[in-house]
Amino acid sequence: MNLTKYIGLILLTAITVGVWNTAEAKKDKKDSSASVPFIMEKTPGKVYVFGVSQRLGGEEVFITEINEIDSLALQKKTKFLPFRSALSLQLQSYTEGVLEEPNQTVSIFFSAKKDKLKQTLSKVRKRYQANSGKKVTTIILDEFKFKHPLDMHAVKTEGQKTNNAIKE
Numbered sequence: 001m002n003l004t005k006y007i008g009l010i011l012l013t014a015i016t017v018g019v020w021n022t023a024e025a026k027k028d029k030k031d032s033s034a035s036v037p038f039i040m041e042k043t044p045g046k047v048y049v050f051g052v053s054q055r056l057g058g059e060e061v062f063i064t065e066i067n068e069i070d071s072l073a074l075q076k077k078t079k080f081l082p083f084r085s086a087l088s089l090q091l092q093s094y095t096e097g098v099l100e101e102p103n104q105t106v107s108i109f110f111s112a113k114k115d116k117l118k119q120t121l122s123k124v125r126k127r128y129q130a131n132s133g134k135k136v137t138t139i140i141l142d143e144f145k146f147k148h149p150l151d152m153h154a155v156k157t158e159g160q161k162t163n164n165a166i167k168e
Contacts, residue, residue, distance in 0.1 A: 007089060044071070045071070045112070046072070047068075047111070048068055048110065048111055048112070049081075049109070049110045049117075049146050050064050050109050050117065050121055051063070051088065051106055051109070051146070053091050053095040053104045053105070054104065054134070058101075059135060060134060060137055061136050061137065062139055063121070063125060063137070063139065064146075065138065065139070066117055067141065067146040069146055071148060073112075074110075087108050088107070089106075090146055091104075091146070098144075109121070
């Protein structure tokens with residue numbers, strides 16, 4: 001579990017630095033006198049997500065149920081999901097750490113419309129069951145649920161403060 005925390009913290013730090021650098025570059029282009037830094041924050045909206053995890057050449061495929069993530073919206077221009085890599089890291093950490101299935105490759109499927117994502121989930125399940133001959137295991141919401149990446153960062157920050165207080 002500690003490995004998951006460290007990997008998540010490293011990933012969030014990399015995302016924060018990348019977003020900060022992008023925001024600084026845009027700020028320099030627009031107005032060099034602007035002094036307000038870019039802050040990552042939650043956005044209004046909902047996104048529905050499910051994930052598929054498998055080891056290439058392995059015999060078992062793990063598919064999560066559809067999760068609803070509040071305060072996360074698709075990007076307006078590209079209709080792409082922010083924090084995709086953080087979400088796939090969550091599922092990879094779960095399958096490798098908790099389920100003890102090493103070397104997992106993860107895919108994340110997302111949509112703003114739950115019905116559309118249900119159709120995609122159905123197609124993915126049928127494809128794995130019919131064509132690959134692999135065992136398909138469903139990860140139910142009681143076992144694993146995607147968390148908003150910024151919520152994960154807040155929990156780690158509190159945990160770090162607690163650990164620092166204990167050391168002192």
